[in-house]
Amino acid sequence: QLQLQESGPGLVKPSETLSLTCTVSGGSISTPNSYWGWIRQPPGKGLEWIGIIYYRGSTYYNPSLTSRVTVSVDTSKNQFSLKLSSVTAADTAVYYCARLDSSGFSINWYFDLWGRGTLVTVSS
């Protein structure tokens, strides 16, 4: 049974880089029918898509975050990662990793499996 688990520091200082990893278990990240993504949710607020990646490395980002976001994949570890630079208090949120279904060359734009999420607080 496929599962996703986020990990990383729970506290990041302003202006620094937030780094999180999502470990995929119960299946391979290198599957042609999956994309892997990050979504965040500030406390008490709604969801915001951050970006997605294919196991071969192609990425797509939220236009509002693209200048600060990097999503990468490590197939040898069955993991994908998020880096968000120059963070401020506005980046405080629960960060979720998730899976998107893919049919060959097309992405099916819905998130059908989610990790439990991890809270990242930006504070000095």
Added chain:
Amino acid sequence: QSALTQPPSASGSPGQSVTISCTGTSSDVGSYNYVSWYLQHPGKAPKLMIYEVTKRPSGVPDRFSGSKSGNTASLTVSGLQAEDEADYYCTSYAGGNNVIFGGGTKLTVL
């Protein structure tokens, strides 16, 4: 892109039906059939309830149904049950390899 517009709250009594709307534009909801709906209980991760406007993942009760007309998508929950009380979010593909979320609707079962 602006977020999709959802009513902040909705409510219904057990056994009743409730419909939650999700309004976008001709550039997102109106142009693509990649509308999906998620249920989120407090402190939990979102759960996919409807995808591609009308489809239900395996294990989702058929009390949940989706539809779309023009730039507005809707989620209907029939036969309301106490466990349906949660936040509901819609999403839509917006072109250019971008997806947008709605602001969320808090569903209360009276």
